[in-house]
Amino acid sequence: MRDLAAELAAIRAADLYRKPLCIEGTQGPVLLVGGRELLNFCSNDYLGLAADPRIADALIDAASRYGTGSGAAHLVCGHSAEHAALEEELAAFTGRPRALLFSTGYMANLGVIAALVGRGDSVFEDRLNHASLLDGGLLSGARFARYPHGDVSALAARLADAGGERLVVTDGVFSMDGDIAPLAELARCCQAHDAWLMVDDAHGFGPLGQGGRGSVAQAALGLKDVPVLVGTLGKAFGTAGAFVAGSEELIEYLIQKARTYVFTTAMPPALAAATRVSLRIVIAEGWRREHLAALIAQFRAGAQALGLRLLDSPTPIQPVLVGDAGAALAAAARLRERGILVTAIRPPTVPPGSARLRVTLSAAHTPEQVERLLAALAVALAG
Numbered sequence: 001m002r003d004l005a006a007e008l009a010a011i012r013a014a015d016l017y018r019k020p021l022c023i024e025g026t027q028g029p030v031l032l033v034g035g036r037e038l039l040n041f042c043s044n045d046y047l048g049l050a051a052d053p054r055i056a057d058a059l060i061d062a063a064s065r066y067g068t069g070s071g072a073a074h075l076v077c078g079h080s081a082e083h084a085a086l087e088e089e090l091a092a093f094t095g096r097p098r099a100l101l102f103s104t105g106y107m108a109n110l111g112v113i114a115a116l117v118g119r120g121d122s123v124f125e126d127r128l129n130h131a132s133l134l135d136g137g138l139l140s141g142a143r144f145a146r147y148p149h150g151d152v153s154a155l156a157a158r159l160a161d162a163g164g165e166r167l168v169v170t171d172g173v174f175s176m177d178g179d180i181a182p183l184a185e186l187a188r189c190c191q192a193h194d195a196w197l198m199v200d201d202a203h204g205f206g207p208l209g210q211g212g213r214g215s216v217a218q219a220a221l222g223l224k225d226v227p228v229l230v231g232t233l234g235k236a237f238g239t240a241g242a243f244v245a246g247s248e249e250l251i252e253y254l255i256q257k258a259r260t261y262v263f264t265t266a267m268p269p270a271l272a273a274a275t276r277v278s279l280r281i282v283i284a285e286g287w288r289r290e291h292l293a294a295l296i297a298q299f300r301a302g303a304q305a306l307g308l309r310l311l312d313s314p315t316p317i318q319p320v321l322v323g324d325a326g327a328a329l330a331a332a333a334r335l336r337e338r339g340i341l342v343t344a345i346r347p348p349t350v351p352p353g354s355a356r357l358r359v360t361l362s363a364a365h366t367p368e369q370v371e372r373l374l375a376a377l378a379v380a381l382a383g
């Protein structure tokens with residue numbers, strides 16, 4: 001039998017051991033951990049909505065009307081009027097004919113990729129795609145190829161000799177680097193090679209684009225350019241779940257074929273009701289995006305003045321490169337001593353030698369909190 005204790009010891013020795021923190025209060029710019037307040041620069045709550053009282057009230061109110069559980073999968077008897085209304089509103093938000101809810105982004109990606117391609121087909125993925133997209137590609141049974149990050153000409157060369165259905169899959173905003181995929185070039189390349197383009201905009205919906213419509217809307221790409229568009233609801237929307245937006249036929253096909261849609265319990269209807277309120281706030285409160293953009297500019301200017309190694313990211317994901325996994329871990333521990341929570345991201349989440357502090361900013365932060373972060377980074381990364 002596999003020696004789990006020995007493998008755990010090896011993970012620990014390589015500075016790759018992980019365990020979750022236990023958060024005692026609400027999600028927000030200040031977290032309570034072990035009775036101590038920590039400034040939070042690691043959540044994906046980009047618009048500061050995870051603990052918005054209006055969304056929490058909508059959840060409570062809907063729970064009193066619908067109860068807590070959906071009771072079944074969508075195709076059995078778990079699909080409520082709140083799910084249907086949220087799907088219609090997400091379709092309108094994305095400018096697509098239809099949208100379909102999934103319980104998580106991970107499940108949406110597994111289900112969609114494995115429904116669209118299989119044996120005899122080909123799937124092409126950016127090397128830095130989110131794990132759920134890579135897993136979906138592997139699960140599908142299609143020929144699986146990764147192309148160098150953002151390299152559309154390398155992709156074009158591979159597409160030219162592929163057979164069967166061809167699906168190209170990319171993050172809109174890359175979750176560990178914060179940069180945006182070359183979406184317009186990808187769309188042109190896919191059209192030229194008669195390939196599907198699927199964009200997972202988990203980190204773009206909310207912070208980017210007019211009304212928070214994401215990186216695809218920001219690049220002015222429509223249904224023909226990006227026929228498969230995925231978004232998640234647990235990040236900027238502050239609730240949980242995910243959706244796929246696309247044509248009438250795509251959504252009807254996924255309802256028949258996506259196993260992670262068919263064989264799982266629908267999200268609680270109260271959560272769909274709360275997300276409808278969240279969606280309205282995301283669209284209406286442009287000041288959140290403006291404040292966030294100002295904090296991003298403040299952080300980048302301050303970090304550059306300190307000589308920190310930033311990546312070329314215009315988004316709330318602002319990684320500070322450290323390199324070695326142990327050094328990244330030590331820097332995160334020094335920040336924590338100073339009351340600041342930033343995650344060290346290590347392999348296998350990022351390529352070996354590119355361990356980093358993944359700083360994320362939220363509209364809930366104040367400029368003073370960003371100044372505190374910069375001062376602490378200066379000390380934590382000195383020498």
Ligand SMILES: *Cc1c(COP(=O)(O)O)cnc(C)c1O
Pocket residue numbers: 103104105106107109130132171175200201202203232233234241242
């Ligand atoms: C977080 C994330 C997911 C997974 O979404 P969940 O709803 O958390 O399962 C999928 N894709 C990307 C790019 C992500 O960052």
